Amino acid sequence: xxxxxxxxxxxxxxxxxxxxxxxxxxxxxxxxxxxxxxxxxxxxxxxxxxxxxxxxxxxxxxxxxxxxxxxxxxxxxxxxxxxxx
Numbered sequence: 001x002x003x004x005x006x007x008x009x010x011x012x013x014x015x016x017x018x019x020x021x022x023x024x025x026x027x028x029x030x031x032x033x034x035x036x037x038x039x040x041x042x043x044x045x046x047x048x049x050x051x052x053x054x055x056x057x058x059x060x061x062x063x064x065x066x067x068x069x070x071x072x073x074x075x076x077x078x079x080x081x082x083x084x085x
Contacts, residue, residue, distance in 0.1 A: 045070040 052058040077084040
């Protein structure tokens with residue numbers, strides 16, 4: 001859920017409620033879940049971006065979003081007022 005003061009259970013309850021409300025009104029629902037926290041750290045980012053564009057047809061704003069997310073990323077661990085570099 002990654003939101004302050006909101007548990008995973010609260011988020012799941014809201015998502016299920018929204019999907020049920022949509023179904024009750026006769027609408028279709030599409031749910032996309034992305035956990036990008038470390039998914040792309042072992043993949044060459046240029047190859048990944050080329051595949052997203054060439055094979056999946058992702059362009060424009062969506063491709064720019066992925067490019068921005070993958071560019072100049074760092075990982076930092078903080079514990080007991082100590083931070084890794």
